[in-house]
Amino acid sequence: MADKRIEGVNMKFELEEYHRGIKNEELIADLQRVASELNKSAVSRADYDEKGKFGTTTHIRRFGSWFNALEKAGLQKTRTPMNLPEEELYKNLEEIWITLGRQPHYREVQKPLSKYHVGTYENRFGTWRKALEKFVAYINNEENKSSEEAIKKLEVEPGTRHKTKRGINWRLRFIVMKRDHFKCKNCGRSPATDQTIVLHVDHIKAWANGGETVLENLQTLCSKCNIGKSNLDA
Ligand SMILES: [Zn+2]
Numbered sequence: 001m002a003d004k005r006i007e008g009v010n011m012k013f014e015l016e017e018y019h020r021g022i023k024n025e026e027l028i029a030d031l032q033r034v035a036s037e038l039n040k041s042a043v044s045r046a047d048y049d050e051k052g053k054f055g056t057t058t059h060i061r062r063f064g065s066w067f068n069a070l071e072k073a074g075l076q077k078t079r080t081p082m083n084l085p086e087e088e089l090y091k092n093l094e095e096i097w098i099t100l101g102r103q104p105h106y107r108e109v110q111k112p113l114s115k116y117h118v119g120t121y122e123n124r125f126g127t128w129r130k131a132l133e134k135f136v137a138y139i140n141n142e143e144n145k146s147s148e149e150a151i152k153k154l155e156v157e158p159g160t161r162h163k164t165k166r167g168i169n170w171r172l173r174f175i176v177m178k179r180d181h182f183k184c185k186n187c188g189r190s191p192a193t194d195q196t197i198v199l200h201v202d203h204i205k206a207w208a209n210g211g212e213t214v215l216e217n218l219q220t221l222c223s224k225c226n227i228g229k230s231n232l233d234a
Helices: 002-007 016-021 024-038 045-051 056-063 066-072 086-100 118-125 128-143 170-179 223-230
Strands: 199-203 218-222
Touching: 024 045, 024 056, 024 066, 045 056, 056 066, 086 118, 086 128, 086 170, 118 128, 128 170, 170 199, 170 218, 199 223, 218 223
Parallel strands: none
Antiparallel strands: 199 218
């Protein structure tokens, strides 16, 4: 019997007609309620389908799109998962990876470990696997540019003795930590086994003394071991 279907997951869609009499204000208020319960500045359709009183299709029909509904509810701010730059998603992935000392698993990608839920990655990249693949490709691209061999071709920048900048970008930082197995090269401690450990990437030959920002001249140190080196302007 057709009626049976409305008891399943499609219930909210099947009940569409029933919500025809609901006022716009009620739809908006319920959207705001879900946002505040989830403590989010924007609510995904999946979130609302789970927690909302109505159904996302009701909002979409009423307001033209889910985006418009969020905007009406004052929820469509600049920092929404939809508008996040890919780079921000990669950086978050990098942080989780460093904390775990290995590739994060699907179910681990959620708060508090991750700023963004795995669903945000799926929305952006199609699947979690594809997100990982794009991340790795992005990182590998950096690796090709950051070796002693690669910078041989570069000119020394005018006014400096350097071919590279002093700052270590997050991609290079990740490559160095991965090479060093996400452990301090000095004491061997890691965030994966000790939550108090924070890892840094350090110039072996200080940049101020002519050291370059290349893989061969960088190493992973924990913040405690790095303190001893900080006076050397590493
Ligand atoms: Zn250490």
